[in-house]
Amino acid sequence: MASKPKTTHIPLAQPLLAGNEAKYVMDCLETGWISSAGSYVTQFENMVAQYAGAKYGVACMNGTVGLHIAQVVLGVTEQDHVIAPNITFIATLNAIKYTGAQPILIDVDPRNWQMDLDLLETYLREQTQTETKNNKVVTTDKTTGKRIRAIMPVHVLGNMGNMTRLQELAKAYHITIIEDSTEALGTTFKGQHAGTFGSMGVFSFNGNKIISTGGGGVLVTNNEALAKRAKHLTTQAKVSAMEYIHDAIGYNYRLVNVLAAIGVAQMEQFPEILKAKRHMDAFYREQLRGVGDIKFQSVCNNTQTNGWLFTFSTKHMRALLAYLNENGVQSRPFWMPMNQLEMFKNDRYITKTDVSAHVYDTSISIPSSAGITPEQLETVVKTIKEFYDL
Template identity: 35%
Template sequence: MELSKIWLSSPHMGGKEEVYVKEAFDTNWVAPLGPNVNGFENDIENYLEKEVYVGALSSGTAALHISLVLLGVQPGDEVICQSMTFSASANPIMYLGATPIFVDSETETWNICPDALEDAIKDRIAKGKKPKAIIAVHLYGMPFKADEILKISQKYEIPIVEDSAEALGSTYKGQKCGTFGDIGVLSFNGNKIITTSGGGALVTAKKEWKDKAVFLSTQARDNAPHYQHSEVGYNYRMSNICAGIGRGQMEVLDSHIAKRRSMNDFYTDLLRDNDAITVFKEPNEDYFSNHWLSAILVNPEKANGRTREDLRLSLEGKNIESRPLWKPMHMQPVFEKFPFYGSNVSETLFEDGLCLPSGSNLTSEDKTRIKDSIQSFF
């Protein structure tokens, strides 16, 4: 008998989602606008606990794309991007005909390295090409070194696009991720901490930027009785149906965060006495991660030559999904020709790192299978 699949991070409904979706059907609001969209945006604004404006869009990638448009990125410009991230962080740079400049990670948060970032900025300026923006990512829910990154941003007057796609609910010094950058980006993809099945949001302290984002994401239609367009627009607005799912999900967000963090504690306890394994944790009390995904590093020298890939295949054989860390963008065939600044931190993390099942809907039986499978491997 085949064992049931234990997923890395599957959607987890809370119960009220159907109420909001049914209301959309009952009132015939099935377009990419409507009361659920407005309500979902308000819910996020209230949750972030800062004076910000939120535009609900069709994906986090769409939000990243619109963010770069708002910052005036054009063909030939350069945009700095954290190398260790999902490709969606870098792809919108290419959409606009700009050049990505990749920067290495540091070892504490696995996010963009302040020293390598400043080296990259200085070198690009020396080459006569001041970067137009910095895309910094809160990897797996872990906040980046916000104080240091913001200081560099202000010193060189380069705006930050804060990719908080994986970090809704995470905080740095008590401030919610998504509110540090000039523009923040959230994702509600099916595997995120809450989901709208597919969706994202743009976060900004400037109402005019939120309004512009909504305008651009609804095909940039001018205020006229007929269809008139003075700018290139996009079909990026979130639907009222998806927003209804999001409204229900917002009601269980804190519960989902607690359960994800509990899974991280589970792995910490399980692997406490295994000196071949390092569990990814906050470096100090300034950081609060939602632990969207719990990740580990496997040291082959201390594991009798066994690697993270050996562990992944072992878990796969027991129908348990795990996944290597993001392959750095500067190692990807599509991006390898572009400049990279740093050392080999992100490459080493990719070589030794593994994401383990982290969902908020994992059962005690799932945990027992995971525990037994990992223990038997070692």
Template identity: 40%
Template sequence: MSKFIPLSVPNLKGNELKYVTKAVETEWVSTGGPYVNDFEKNVAEYVKAKGAVSCQNGTSGLHIALLLCGVTRDDEVIVPTLTFIAAVNPVRYIGAEPIFMDCDDSLTMDADKLDEFCREECILIDGKLISHKTNKHIKVVLVVHVFGNMADMERIMQIAKQYNLIVVEDATEAIGTYYTKGKYNGKFAGTIGTIGVFSFNGNKIITTGGGGMIVSEDKELLKKAKHLTTQAKSDELYYTHDEIGYNYRMTNLQAALGLAQLEQLEGFIKTKEENYNLYRNKIQEIKGLTILDFRADIRSNHWFYALHCDENYPLSRDEIIRYLALKGIQSRPIWGLINDQEPYIGSQVYKIEKAKYFWERVVNIPCSTNLTKKDALYVIECLKNAV
């Protein structure tokens, strides 16, 4: 098998080598160095946030975000079940408990069920949302913008205000996505809730190899985030620490990569959208297959493409994955639902229905920003010939 089309790999054809070489030549390779501050500044400016604090990855960013929201082991956090497990694990790092929520057709958190859960399964006591089942304070709703789509933030923010919930946005897959209509017209994913977090993992639309970013409109929260991510030093010279901190700072080498990647982000999004439209238009001609839409009221970054198969297609989800592999095409199923994972069996769930449906029927297909039209057409042809 000579041809191999990967699922999602980096595109490093800009100033990456130039900036990283400069970091090496100046010997600023660790967590100090000018690229870190520049990258934070440029990300904040790009998403129109008051500020940004870099971190080691999206997971560490979410951990810090929950700490900044005051989540403790006595609290509960509403989370989606259809997401990567790294979005939920930080809840347990703190010792708090997740409550799993279903998705809607956008694959993001179902706002209707969120509202129903808060109304029917909880009670407001002294401004705190208390679970009937556990008598615990539900402090935060953690919203994930799946595959570069956007959750219904207008509804979710209304619900959060009504029930005194703090909103944390896991925008690890959605840098560059923003609303084009409605109350939040022009607002980027990650900048609507109290805190947003981005990821720059190797498979993301822009990458630093690893790495993440915390953004907020609250400068005091950002100051606290920087404090916690740099070992909580109250006196750097004498190594005095006033609380438990974390070694979560991004390196100058990573930030050098990130700056070069950010310069290309809009071009990457344009390529992603073109390839998405090519897939969607051609695949809709194949009976039983569709590419799931992004919300109509957003400009999505089109990070990942979700191929949906129904009973009219001759292959099941797993058969599609095996068949494409034989053709040299890497694909994957959507994540296993988190409430079904061993560490979370027995956790509270609320009417998980659509997430199960999509888990059984969605396959992610190649979506790299350096995916050629020829390779995309080859993927489509393979899917067509399986019929």
């Protein structure tokens, strides 16, 4: 199918910087508070935590290190397993590997592309055993003998699975939940915000996220001790404001004040940004329904997504991908499944039909910027319909 080159360029996902970003950054520059100290860091932490309905927030340099430090404070070590979905951005698995833990990958649900809880339950029932070690009830993998310390659900594309069921499984098998909510600010399940179903949750504010600080993250928790420990370790485990005394192996994972200032301005606009994202999601679903063989990622009745990055499946993914990019509509394929990457191919993968491979082979993400205009939305839809000769 020949394409007709156009001059239009509609980006995949860029931040909407339409508030007080410049004002607050200039305040940092004029006062000299550009590094890790400064009022904007605390303000940003509190704004994100409050929005999510969590008691505490800890800012960090990005979502990846947030996932790492959450595991560290919850005791994940090289002696453990951490369960994660096979479809996720690589940061999830990288953060697990940083701890030395061995991931166990679970295939995804073919409808909503979240971790398949039927597969998870079958694995836990048939391939693990619960026992008491050092006066603690733990679940271990029958093959490796390693403890399953944590499970890390990923709210893929800002969507969510059945968190009630996941909580029940985690409780039954004595496994800690660490939520990879990096894409899910604004997403709720049964009215409860993403990131607050487990011991800790992590949000990302990378350049393509629903709001952005350029690079940044916030851990949220309702546990004061965990929050304090995370704050301590992310600031080099320094115990004295004056003396250079440290009491643990710490990390330089702090978010700097100038980036937090951008985050504060972004959070001020977030209600309107979220509204625009959800409008975009609804528009695409309405306009593309019945077009070609397009199938949407499903959303369960109890979930309200943030509409972060609109992605759908089609057997013509590669051809459509080329057509859209050639015609000025920036689009991208989905993430390669973790088990197909060289670094993780030897890790356990629990699957029946390898849904992940099909999702990867057929899924495409289309322009989803927070500030996408009505005209741009119309152009994206028109170009997709042109491809299918509609």
